[in-house]
Amino acid sequence: MKIFKNIVLSMILLVPSICMQAVSSNQTKVNQTAVVRVGDARFTVITPRVIRMEWDSTKLFNDQASFLAVNRNLQVPQFTQSVKGGWLTIKTSEAELNYKVGSGRFTPKNIRVKFLKDNKSVIWKFGDVQKGNLKGTYRTLDGYNGSIHEHDNKPMPIEDGLLSTDGWTFIDDSKNYLFDNSDWPWVSERKNKAGQDFYFMAYGHNYKSALKDFTTFSGKVPLPPRYAFGYWWSRYWSYSDNELRNLISNFNTYNIPLDVLVVDMDWHYTEAGKGGWTGYTWNRRLFPDPDGFLKYLKQNKLQITLNLHPADGIANYEENFLAMAKWMGVNPDSTKLIPYEGSNKQFMSGWFNTILRPMEKKGIDFWWLDWQQKLNDGKFKDLSNTWWINYVVFSDMERNRETRPLLYHRWGGLGNHRYQIGFSGDSYISWASLDFQPYFNSTASNVLYGYWSHDIGGHMGANNIDPELYVRWLQFGALSPVLRTHSTKNSNLNKEPWAFSQKYLEVIRNTILERYQMAPYVYTMARKTYDEALSLCRPMYYDYPENKEAYENKNEYMFGDNLLVCPITSPMKNDKSTVKVWLPEGNDWYEWHTGTLLKGGQSIERTFNLDEYPVYVKAGSILPLYDKVKNLQNNNEPVTVTVFPGKQGSFEMYEDNGNDKDYATHYAKTLLSTEKAGHVLTVKIAARQGSYPDMPSNRNFKVKVLASAVPESVMVNGVLTDFTYDGNDLSLTVNVPETDCSKEKVLKITYPTDALEVTDGLQAQMRHVRAAVLQLKQKQAGIVLNEELGTMESAGGCITYYPNQFKQRIEAFRVNYANLPAVLQAHKLNQETIDWFINAVK
Template sequence: PRLSNTWWINYTTFTDMERHHDTRPMLYHRWGGLGNHRYQIGFSGDAIISWKSLDFQPYYNSTASNVLYGYWSHDIGGHMGADSIDPEMYIRWMQFGAFSPILRTHSTKNAGLNKEPWVFADKERDIIRDIIKQRYSLAPYIYTMARHAYDTGVSLCRPMYYDYPDAQEAYSNRNEYMFGDNYLVYPITQPMNNGVSRQKVWLPAGNDWYELTSGTMLKGGQTVERRFLLDEYPIYVKAGSIIPQYGDVKNLRRNDEAVTVTVYPGNVDAQFVMYEDNGNDKQYATAYASTLLSATHSAEGTLRVSIGARKGEYCGMPAHRQYRLKLVASAVPEKVVVDGKQTGFEYDGNNLSLMVDIPETDCSKAKTIEVVYAKDAPVLTDGLIGKFRHIQQNCIAVKYHNPGIVFAEPLGTMESAGIAMTYNPEKQKQIVETFRKNYASLADILKQNGIEGEDAQKFMLAE
């Protein structure tokens, strides 16, 4: 009596998989009531295509964790109620979806609602593609946090009051949530005004927060109003976090992909235990492996990153793995040492990131990387990454409409600062100082290049 037929169907279908299949049972289903969290992925319904629907879903996702229901799959972009897609709304919905438990687009059968990336204009297509690639790259982090949810009942997406129960802001900012232990997300759910979105974000006390899209380190314990262009949205990483990621993912059916150990700025020691299992067997409760990733800072300016020896065992686990270390918003070091031997490195000037390839080695052996910086190494967490990107994007737009334009030296130097640093990392300090000096006079520099009115305003939109 009073048992939901949906609940019963979910139960019988799931347990049938358990009895008759060697692979791990998984079900995508309609909500059958409390207790259906046992059957993983819920369908939230045929959402109306509207900003109002989008605005409700972050709150829906996080608070569902209060009844242990962590895996919700929404019709990203909305299902019905319109005959065409608003690219801006869809991109904002996809950005939210990338930091949701499940990323799945869907709509009613209508030719005007096709959501494949290639049906959009070039700019929107590239943004959507980058969102999808970002989601794939986070698979090792998301899978580790999925294991935490299995062990603790604390969902991947959770309200801020789980981690900060004594702060009033944790309750009043209903669309703000934690995505695992390291990411704070506050999706944009309203249309832009004059090409920019403004969002007030509460950053909890206890640590600083690194704004992913701009490269700005912000103090915790405050509410800040930040501005975002269409390809940007409010994602904040706890200072010093270590995030395991994949590179250019081809598929997720295997788990022998090379792992990029990404270390975010923040002069704090940190650890992250990366979790792995077979991926699709039923032995995960006891058959799994973990790898301790840690980072420590010395007073002399050396960052020491350790990739620990893998512990545990599961069927089919790779004996060897390729690792790569990525240091975000990093100065160019004086030297890099891997397991006692000095080695080379790559430097991405546009993203101010240091990359170190670690030779493929036995996963049962620990690896240590030491990155030695000069005492006067520049601090690069003042939004420089975002400024590089904005200058480059707007210079390209100006050239597109005026192919014959030749930029005067200051603006041309600003546009090429990132690539110049990639080719000449030893000149980083000089390149950064020149860029910052010119940026302080950007309005005058734009006038010198005949860039005025709306074109000039676009250079300044996100500042």
């Protein structure tokens, strides 16, 4: 996205349209310009739901971009204007504004807006206070255990967001700073600080449209590089080159994918006289050859970010101090410190050109801007240092890099959605913190700050790691915008997957792998964030605004268009986690980890083992997934088109170069669709549309049908084709022979007329039985399984070997499962063991 490069051009293009004459009395017409001016007041129709309202006694109305509103040159929506009885009326298809002409400053007596909410007329008057704001986000989780601050025991004061159940939002931009019209737009003051500059948004309960309308004038959410959606390894630890090489080697040994390496502040010297919280010189004791270290990371296809605390300026012991002193025109012999000045363009330009950019050229991909600055700038007293440095660093990347800008930083306030990924700070290690973060993610989407990166597993406040808590946190992290584990300097807080016992290592590894499998879906939804202002983690009320459950179930959220997540945020009881999930009506929902199809329109209690999670997929969904990938740098990986139980569905898979700046216009989409009619399931992979640099012409596709019976036949483009069936997973897989992406592929899968339905949780039952039998053997090593229990354990594997026995083996398993107490009693097990086994498999 190139928001700021074109600001000057946008201003020039806008000027001819802003000098419209006052509207004559009793005259109505359709305008071809967005601006209506009457005396000291000016109104700009931005969308049918959004109107800008300005009053300025000097008539020096502002046409520069503000920190909030960066787009001024906009398409003009259709509206009418008229003046009758001294009142100006501006009417769009969604709202009607009335203003008393010549009445001066906006007051409750001279301006109002009418609109519809729930098909009922609502009248807003200036000064009305919202009653149902759905909240936005907050700068940091520092000091908070859950939502409560550890030091004062007060709840987090989450800022108001852009959405409200009232159906309207009023934004005051009157005091906000502006961008000047220089080549690199910089902070400037308003000419008349006594004027009024407001935005009124009328949307009823159409929350999605409100968010998209906001981006019309406030700018889009940039699409991060594809690698940002992989796994980030991060730890506050004085790592050395050797330690990090060993870490990466272990990731390779355990075959765990990794995309981003985060190196905290100890990459530079930190002791007095050589460094501190602020530092820019590599610690040669830990990294004797920084260039060689960075080269090693690139050889392992890793992206790297380094932690920065810029507040203390550039000290004379830094390697590049002389270059910076020369840039600033100061005498290096008489200067010990060049202080940080965020609003000083010369200082910030020198910071980039003499300090940061030389390191970027060696291999630093993006920066982690940690919080250390004073709250506000020294020259502009209300200029947030956090807000401003986020803009400066991101816009510098836009101006000077060929790769896609990415920034990892603290939340600075409204408008910071334009600078992507947030660092939420040092969270407490507790179930309360885990329980709070799903809600925290969701409300952040209400200010378009949908890319929070949390310290998964918690940062501080405990002397050891509860493996169960960490697993549940990681499972939530895999269904969050960014998956980044982190912890403070405590030798007991090791989160390397191999630091855990085999039981937890397996779940941790599989959770990371599942995140990578979802990458094509996640990346497509990230593009939707750019196009439609819908974050990855969305509150339920976006899709179901009239359902009270959508507001009451605060932790439940949609992960993109197709997945509903109800996080597990409390400890297990009797080796089971229980959650109460609300499944909205309108479609059925497939419980992914158990293979259960559930009716929509109900609240239901469900239980899960440690390796299972409450992820619900809209029935009939067809989603692009990866099978196994090492990282997300490539764009030609094989794709498994995964079909979930249901009658029909479709999905447009999005692709682009992955790390270029031209994704706005250079991309491709492939339509995937599925429909079941009678006993025939048709799956289509349409010809790819669009193009982007280095786009591969061919791709290997698989089609995988979940909760599937064994079919009678499979045809691809009219040709009979082989298939494989996984009896343990109850899934059908077809390798698609045609690889040319420009050609359509049509699969027709024909099932027997008496095919069994296996969407009743059978997959989980079979998996639980296999796991319980293994544990039973460990409890009683000499046990000899009887026919019933033995064939239950081997049922899935037997079906894989002999697909023609599918119906026979499934029916036998179900009979034995229903009679499980008797089956176990036949082994002469004691009642305690029988009770344990039954609990384990339910």
